[in-house]
Amino acid sequence: MVDQDVKYLKFKTYLNIYCPHCNNTLNVDKKENKTVNFKAVYKKEELDLMLSPYLDVFEVGSSIEMKENEALEDLICPHCNESLINKKVNCGECSSAVGEVTIFAASKLLPFYICTKYGCEWHGLTRRDERRVKLKIPRQAMPEQDQTLRIHNHQEVPYGYTSELALLEAGRCLQCKNPQCVLGCPVNIDIPAFISLVADEKFNEAAKKIKERNVLPAVCGRVCPQESQCEEKCIVGHKDDPVAIGRLERFVADYERKMELVEVPVIKNDTGKKIAVVGSGPAGLTLAADMRQLGYGVTIFEALHETGGVLTYGIPEFRLPKSIVQFEINFLKEIGVRFELNHVIGNILTVDELLEHFDAVFIGVGAGLPTFMNIEGESLGNIFSSNEYLTRMNLMKAYKFPEYDTPKPKGNKVVVIGGGNVAMDCARTAIRTGSSEVTIVYRRSRHELPAREEEVHHAEEEGIKFKLLSNPIRYIGTDHNTIKGLECIQMELGEPDDSGRRRPIPIDGSNFTIECDMAIVAIGTGPNPIIFQSTPDMELNKWGYIKTNPETLETTKEFVYAGGDIVTGSATVIEAMGAGRIAANAIHEKLSKKKVKAKAKSQAR
Amino acid sequence: MFQIVRKQEMAKGTIIRFEISAPKIAKKIKAGQFVILRVNETGERIPLTVADKDEFAGTITIIFQVVGKSTALMRSLNEGDLIKDVVGPLGKAAEVEKIGTVIMVGGGTGVAILYHVAKAYKEAGNYVIGIIGAQNQDMLILQNEMERICDELVITSDDGSIGKMGFVTQPLATYMEERHDIKLVYAIGPIIMMKNVAALTKKKKLPTMVSLNPIMIDGTGMCGGCRVKVNNETMFCCVDGPDFDGHKVDFDELIHRNSLYLKDEKDSLLFSIK
16 A cells, blocks of 8 residues: 555654645744644535644644544645545545545655544544544565575574564554553563654664563574464554564564664562573463562473473474573663572472471472374384474584484485474474475365464475474385385364364375385474473373463462463463463562561460 | 582593482482482483482492493583582382392492492391493403402303303303202393393393383473383383382394484584583
8 A cells, every 4th residue: 555665764754745636735834833734524514624743643733623433534735625535445544534644754755644534533542632644564474594595594584673674563563552562461561662662763662571470481482382472452553463572572583683782670679589480481481570570589400401391302493593692681681590400309309308308399390291293104214203303403403413413303205293383393493403304294285284374384485394284194105114105194174172263184195105214293292291200299180291380370289289281281482481480479479478477476465 | 509519530531420418318318219419400301319328428420431422521520510400309219128138239330320229128137149241351340349248249241351251141140050049139220231130030020120211301200201112001210219129121122222312412512612
C-alpha cells in the first residue's frame, strides 16, 4: 500500500503534507503551533479539522467533538474542496475509510493514509484528544544469511534487525492501554514500554526495561515461540501480521551487548540465606538471577562440564550462538552467582545434603531422558537419539572432529523422526555437516507440525525434505548391523484426540521404505530418574514428573522447589524461565516469612 | 581441575593407573560406579569405572588401557598434571551384601573394576574366589591386590606365560562342578568374555552379574547412546547400570554397538599425529 521508501521514515518525523488533487500544502506553521488543516464532514456538518504534522500521533482540533467509534463522513482539502477519501483503501487497523494525502519523504512524493475513525477503538486505541492515524507498515523481515551459503556453515541464520528496521517495526506497535501481549508472555515483560523506548531510539533503556523481567533477552529473542505467546495476542495481528516482538527483543539485547552497555547491578541487601539450584538451564538461570538480586547467595550445580543446559547442549550454534549463552551466563557470574560444574545431584550430593547447607533447593534439571520408538532394529548402528546427536554436535563440538575428539555422526541420507523444533535442529545440523539428503518423517500433516513455523520454513529453504503422514514401523539393517532403511506406513488423519489434534490412523498395506544410512529419533524426552532415586520423599505425578504446588512450585518436600520441563514435561525455554520466576518469588516469600517467624519467636522468649 | 597425584604404568605401558585428587567423589563413590573424565577443552568425555578410592586422601583410582587418541593423551599426562573435568559418581553401585561364596571373574583391564567390587564383597564378609586372566604375564594387572583380598585366586593366560593356559571360563567351569555353594558370579572384562561366562553359568542358573562398558557421552541418562538390551528391554547403562544380570543382556548387540566408532578412532589418532 505504501511505497517502500516510506518505511524508512522515523517516528515523530515532521511530515510535509499535500493535497493529491491540487498539490497545495496542508501544513500550517504558526510558531509553536504546527498543524495540518483539513475540512471534514461529521454528522453532515462541515467542520475544520486540525491534525499534528508529526508521524505517529495526529491530534484532533477542538472544533469537532466526536464520540468513540464514530467516523468522519468525509475528509476534504481546504484548498480545492475535493474529497480526500480513497475508497480503494481501508484503515490497516479498524478497516474504516481512510483519507489519502501526499507526503514528501525520501525526496519523493508518496501517498499517505489517514483513518477517519475516532480513536480506532476496535484495536483498543481510544485516546480522548488524539487520533492515531498510522502508516501501514508491513511486518519487517530480518535479513538472513543466504540459504545456499548457510548450509555450509554453522553461523547464525538471521542477522537481526538494523536500527532502521527496528525503528520501523517498533512503530507498528499500537501501544495498547490494555496490552494483551504482556499476558501472553510467561514472564510478563512490559512489551509496549520497551517497544516505545525502541521507537524513541532509546535502545539501551529498552534493553534495561526487558531485563526487569527477563535475564536472558538475547536467548529469548531467538528461541521463544513468540507466535504462540506474545505475538499471538498482539492486536495488530488480528488484521495484519503482529508486531515482531521477538525480533525487537533480540535487537535490543544484541545492541546492549555489542555496545557494551550491560551494567552489573550492585547487590545491596544481603539476606545471608543461600539457595541451591540444580541444573543451569533456563529455569535455574532465571531463578538464580532473581534470587541473587533479592540478596540471596546462589549456587548452581550443573551435571555437565558446561553451563546453560539445553541452551548449550541442545540448541545448535546456527540458531543460538554459544557465545551469547555464555555472555548471559557471565552476567550471572558477575552479580555473584556461583557455578559448580560436573555435579550430578543425587549422586555426588543428595537433595537432603543440599538442604543441610542451603535454605532452599530449586530443581530445574529438565526432561533429559530420550524416548525411543521401541520398534524393530532400533539398536542398529547410526541410529541416534536427538539428544545424543545434538550433544555430540553442540556440547562436544563433534562438527569440528577431528580437531575436537568426539566423533561426528555421519550419514549421507539422513532420516529424522519427529516434527518438533528438536527434529528441525537435528535435520538442519545434518545438512550442515555434509549429509546430502535429509528427510523429516512425521506422522501427522504439515499443519500439525509442533515446530515453530520459522524453523519449518528455514528447514524447507535449506532443502530438508518432509515425509508427512508417515509413521516408522521398523529399521532395516545391513549385514554389518548399521541402518540402511526405514520402513514406514502411510497415515491419514481421523477424528481429533484429547490434545485436539486429529489422530493419525495407519492405512493398511501402504508400507514403504525410505533408504537411509543414519536415523535420528526426535520424538520427545522423559524425566531423568537420578535425582528421584535419592529423594524418595519427593512425590511424582502420574507422568513421572515432579509434583508441585502450581502456585508456588514447591514440591511435596518442604523447601524443595521444582520448575521447567522436570515438572511440565518438554516445553519451551521461556516457560521454564517463567517457572524459575514463580519459584523465586515463592521462595523469597517463604524465606522472608520464616525470618519473621524466627524473630517473633526470639522476641517471645 | 583435578590433579593426578600418582601415575603408574602397568603391562609395559599399555595400561595406566592414575590416582586423581577428587575428594568429593572419593567420599561418595562405591564399587561398580564410574566417573567421566575430560582431559582438556577439545577432549572427549571418557567413562571409566573406578578401581579404588581413598576417602582419607581424597583420591580415586582409575585404570585404563591405551586404545585410541584420548587414552593416548591421558597416558602423556604425568603426576601433578591437571585433568579438566571429572564427574561422578555415575551409575548404580553394585548391590553388595553377605551372601556366602562368590566368584569374581575378570579379564584384561576389567580386573581393575573387578578388584573394587571384589574388595566390597570381601569386606561384606563373603568368601571370595577370584579368577583373573590376561593375554600373557605382562598384561596381567593387580595380581598382588587380588591375592590380598581373595580367599582363593586362579590366574589364567592365553599363552600360559602365567598361571593356567587358557581362558577364565575353564577354571570357572571346574569350580561350578566342584562347589555347590556358589551364590553369585561377577564377570567383568571384554564383552566376549562376559558373554561366555554368562552362557556358562546360565546352564546352571547361577546368578551372574556383568559390568558393561558401552559408548556413552554424558553418563547421566541424557544421550541414550549407551542403550543396551536387557531382557529385551532398552536400558541405559549409565543410569540403569553399569551392572546388569548377565543372563539377560544381549551381548551381540553390544559388540556391534561398541564397534561403531573404530574408524573414527583411527582418523582421530592420525589427525593428532599430524
